[in-house]
Amino acid sequence: MRPDELIAALNRHGVKYIIVGGFAAVLQGAHYITQDFDLCYARDAANLERLHKALERFHPVIRPNPNLTFDLASLQNNENFTLDTEVAEIDLLAYIDGLGDYTEVEKYAEGFQVRGQTCLVLSLEGLIKSKSALQRRKDLQLLEELRALMALRQEENK
């Protein structure tokens, strides 16, 4: 996984995105391993173009059907993608369970500085809301971690 390159490309093209899911949890301090880079993105026409331009240099292939092409038309016609790229396995999500679309998710986003790049990352509160809504067995341990991280932050602020 080469998240630095991905974040730099998204920023260079001015894409409106928020890092969500397991990778956001890692940046927030979770003791967690994930192979996926989950992004929530805005669905306006200009952003779809910017997103497509930012990702095309990493030769994205749509999973589970590698015969489908990741082009602007596919972005316009579909909301969620799982992509294999040269830099990461990326989940593109237009909607986050428990939160909503990009505009709603943005309310729970925090600015982070990572390797000289500024990006929006889903907050602990947002992560807890989204993971609670999913009710997936695999998220339960992460949910416990996120609640503990929140409690540790509250202790720090006392």
Add this chain to the structure above:
Amino acid sequence: MEPDQILLEAEKAGVDVDALRYNLSLTPDQRLDKFLKALAWMDWAKDARKVEHV
């Protein structure tokens, strides 16, 4: 629930609270480094194969 109670419950559920406390003391860059190192170890382990022991 109070934070100390939440932490107690988390520990009971198997969460390594000390590891989280340590992570919170790191910068986002350091958290990313730590994560990428762990990921590299996982990739390395994935390539490991059993061989005949002589």
